[in-house]
Amino acid sequence: MSTLSSLPERISFKNTLPKTIQGLKKRAKKISVPGQKHAEALDIVAREMGYRDYRQAQQTLASSEGSMEANQPGYPIFLCAYWRDTDTTPRSAGCETLKVYLPRPMNDFVSKHQATHTRNLEGFRQEASDHLEMISNTSSQARAWELLVRAALSLQFMEGSGLRPATSQKQLRALKLLEGFPSKDHVSLWIDPASGMWVALDEPYGHVNDLPLMQRRAAWIADNALHLAKPAWSGLYYPNHAVPHLISPSEGLLRKTTSALEDRSPIAVVPSEEQPWLGTSEPYNARFISPVRMANGTARRARPGTTYGFSKGAVEYHREAGYPSRWRPKTPLSQADHKRVGAELQCLMISPMPFKAYHKIRTWCSTLENWMYAEYRDGDRDQDFDDTYYGGKPSEYLAALEQLSALNRIRAVVINGYVECKPRRDLLKDLDIATAIIEGHAT
Structure with a gap:
């Protein structure tokens, strides 16, 4: 009797199992317990559905959904955006994906290069030929929805009008008119x-x-x-x-x-009280893999600033999604040496010299100040710490020889004060470039 009475329950449970990738992900979120990794919940649901793990379910279901989409009008294009909202309590984050259909594959009407110059697509990268991914984070879920809709409208605009964004200096001259x-x-x-x-x-x-x-x-x-x-x-x-x-x-x-x-209705609209979000909302760490990327079998690229790296003799001091990580030498430069370098750089920045040399010096003045603030916290900072690289009373080095001597003094402090590492090598390389420019201009 107990076996018979439990049979309908098991049948009902099987009938409620998801049949799509999206359904699988939703069930994984529903059954997840505190402290459990999302990947573990995905594998559990995949095994309930009869697959070895989530990866096998994803591959199989993507192929099945791809054949179903063959009956859809046009070609699917996937747009993804990540968001972190620090105004909520607790702070919230997520990944939004919007799927739209257009009459042609994306690269038939816009190249990867052109997309970076297209209104509403400047902050995206082409992750696959059917997938555009926002590189940095946006500030909220609502903002992510808005940016994805605008990106979709730009794709529709190019496909429908046949126009391409102006990308060359010659083309952009028309703006002067x-x-x-x-x-x-x-x-x-x-x-x-x-x-x-x-x-x-x-x-x-x-x-x-x-x-x-x-x-x-x-x-x-x-x-x-x-x-x-x-x-x-x-x-x-x-x-x-x-x-x-x-x-x-x-x-x-x-x-x-x-x-x-005027012949086409908008391909997407911003969600409102009357219009719900028609895309997919997932956890921030979700890594959407498009059907084309799945079929190719090649690993997707991580967004800049979202992975950990290693550099001998250096330490990462700033990380932000969408931007290259910033590194500095692992051991700090003494505050006295920072003041010596800062005083020289302040004088050089008001001295007459070729712009390319000035640009190198100005860039490294800002970078060294960032290093200094990362090396010394509030309680460890000397008097006039904030004026080390900006705010002093510099004097011009009018002669090229004076400027070259100042660059040599900076170089000596950097070599003696910082351990050998890539950030130090980059700094010394640019000091050498500035030196060569000033020498060439003086002859």
């Missing part, structure tokens, strides 16, 4: 690959609809032999809040672009 355009704001420049003609997207706020301003803008357009269009479209910079306008020397290209934008 718009310098006198009244009340222009948030301008981005786009190129038609077929003709080489440009289209500017101007997105000011609602005040631009005031009649006197509209008349001034129209007059300026006519005086400069350009054409202006105001498509019924949400825009890219601040969708549905800014007012998008298109400007181009080509009236035909303007008509074509306007028609393409």
Whole structure:
């Protein structure tokens, strides 16, 4: 009797098991106990579903879902963003993924290089041909949703209009033509690959609809032999809040672009009370693997600033997701030596010299100050500590020989005070470059 009475319960349990990767992840979060790693919960649910572990379930289900998506209109593109919210108690964090469909594969209408110049995509990297990932963290879940929607709209804009972002200095010269355009704001420049003609997207706020301003803008357009269009479209910079306008020397290209934008509904919208988030929300440490990356079988790259490294003789003193970690020599320079170096650098920074040499010196002045603050905490700092690299009373080194002597003195302090390591080598290399520039300029 006990066996029969327990049978319906087991059948019901099996019927509630997830059938998708997303369902697997949701169940793993639900069954997870305090202190348990998310990866362990994923493996438990995968074994409940009959797989060896989460990795096997992920591979199998991705293949199955890929075949189901074959019936979807277009090609899937995945957009990911990470967030950390320090205003919540306790602090919260997560990873958001938005999947959209477009008529063509992403790299058919924008290259990896072009994407880094595209409005709303500047902070993303192409992790796979079907996957764009935000490099740094954003400040909240709502902000992550907003940035992902804007990124999706930019992809739709390029695919639908056929335009590409301006990337070269030659292409960007067109922006100079718009310098006198009244009340222009948030301008981005786009190129038609077929003709080489440009289209500017101007997105000011609602005040631009005031009649006197509209008349001034129209007059300026006519005086400069350009054409202006105001498509019924949400825009890219601040969708549905800014007012998008298109400007181009080509009236035909303007008509074509306007028609393409007005013919399509937005591919994604920012969540609201009426519109729930249509993407996926996961823990911050989730590492989404797209179907293309999964099929290739190659390991995904970690975001900068999210992995630990090692450098002999050096220590990491600053880490931030999306940016290279900062390193300094492991042993500190004495505060007296910092003051000697700081005094020399302050004099050099007000001395006449080639800009490239000045830039090297200025950069290392800031870096050495960062090292110093990392090396000495509040209670260990000498008097006038804050004025070591900035705030003194420097005097110019007018002669090149004086500047070269100062650089040699800095070099000697660095060699004697810091242990051999890559950060020290980088500093000495740039001091040598600055020295060579000043020597070359003096001859």
